[in-house]
Amino acid sequence: MLNPDILITGAHIIDPAQGIDGIQPLRFIGDRIVAPDTPPSSATEFINAEGYYLFPGLIDFHAHVFYRGTEYSVPADLATLPYGVTTVVDAGSAGCANYESFHRQVISQSLVRIKSFLAASSPGQTWDEENQDPAKYDIPKIKALFRRYPDTLLGLKIKQEAGVVGELGVKPMHAAVALAEELGCSVAVHTTDPVVSTQELVGLFRSGDIYAHAFHGKGSTIIGGDGHVLTAVKEARQRGVIFDCAHGRSHFSIKTARSAINDGFYPDIISSDSSRFSFNTSPTFNLPWVMSKLLALGMPLYDIIAACTATPARVMKMPWEIGTLAPGACADIALFKLAQRNATFTDIHGEIQAGENLLIPQMTFLAGEKVFRQNGF
Numbered sequence: 001m002l003n004p005d006i007l008i009t010g011a012h013i014i015d016p017a018q019g020i021d022g023i024q025p026l027r028f029i030g031d032r033i034v035a036p037d038t039p040p041s042s043a044t045e046f047i048n049a050e051g052y053y054l055f056p057g058l059i060d061f062h063a064h065v066f067y068r069g070t071e072y073s074v075p076a077d078l079a080t081l082p083y084g085v086t087t088v089v090d091a092g093s094a095g096c097a098n099y100e101s102f103h104r105q106v107i108s109q110s111l112v113r114i115k116s117f118l119a120a121s122s123p124g125q126t127w128d129e130e131n132q133d134p135a136k137y138d139i140p141k142i143k144a145l146f147r148r149y150p151d152t153l154l155g156l157k158i159k160q161e162a163g164v165v166g167e168l169g170v171k172p173m174h175a176a177v178a179l180a181e182e183l184g185c186s187v188a189v190h191t192t193d194p195v196v197s198t199q200e201l202v203g204l205f206r207s208g209d210i211y212a213h214a215f216h217g218k219g220s221t222i223i224g225g226d227g228h229v230l231t232a233v234k235e236a237r238q239r240g241v242i243f244d245c246a247h248g249r250s251h252f253s254i255k256t257a258r259s260a261i262n263d264g265f266y267p268d269i270i271s272s273d274s275s276r277f278s279f280n281t282s283p284t285f286n287l288p289w290v291m292s293k294l295l296a297l298g299m300p301l302y303d304i305i306a307a308c309t310a311t312p313a314r315v316m317k318m319p320w321e322i323g324t325l326a327p328g329a330c331a332d333i334a335l336f337k338l339a340q341r342n343a344t345f346t347d348i349h350g351e352i353q354a355g356e357n358l359l360i361p362q363m364t365f366l367a368g369e370k371v372f373r374q375n376g377f
Helices: 099-107 139-148 162-168 171-183 198-202 231-238 254-262 287-296 301-308 310-315
Strands: 005-009 012-015 020-023 026-029 032-034 045-048 053-056 058-063 085-095 113-119 153-159 186-190 210-212 242-244 333-346 352-366 369-373
Touching (some): 053 301, 085 153, 099 113, 287 301, 287 333, 287 352
Parallel strands (some): 012 053
């Protein structure tokens, strides 16, 4: 369809950016959403979606999609569009030594919208762990890339995992924050098994920085000895630190997530951390499966959708362009069925969470174009 003109009726719309949670029509023409009462024409296609949910196109804020450029990455379109994801953020697969290749070979060639963090380590996450030594950062080249790709690069990515940084301690964090101050960007930090206590590490984050793998279960976590979220973590959120689920193969603990959710501490962002080792593989599978897992753990559906749409769009400085179904926004749309189905959710630690509902994608529209449609819908 060269110029889509579609009216979807009967669906239960959840659009946290507009505060919408109820049944109402959705209309889009071309690549933009228009007012639902826009008069239909002879070209209008009508879709009856009664009994289904309609969300803004999902944003997977942490994944690895530098396919064939790193051993960790997955094909961008394959890992996103069939799952209702219309925007994906690559979490530092490439560094300054290979970012140009990533941009030309993947970002420019993919259907799905791709933004990215740049690994502070020059070769990025090509195979083994990156060199996090700040002395190895190629600062002039990093600055040049941020000048050249201001619409694509969101910030810097580093790791503060004990087994990766070793005796460097928190030097990578200090160096990345100092560089980010010059660049005017955020820092996304891999926090699993942190080299220092969570209280000390989270104190180094600025407003807008990303605490990735917020619900990990290795070493010092966000949960204190009393079973509640640490005061330092709650204070960090109050000053603007963003807590991203970033599930992945080994960065999510059901026990940690359950304690946090029971304490009313939901992730600001829900992402899959899809990679060669986690995509369509237990315990991660894909973003809708991670969303369903959090639903089973007690996080309300409305807040789950906010964490995959409005909040990451705001963090990306793209509110009202993506992550919403407001008139004038890009016609990125995800149609889902909330199926009553018994499911068993697991984690790498052997914990189990039973669930009774699964979010199953039915249709994905990217800039108004149908890019996925479930058989039988």
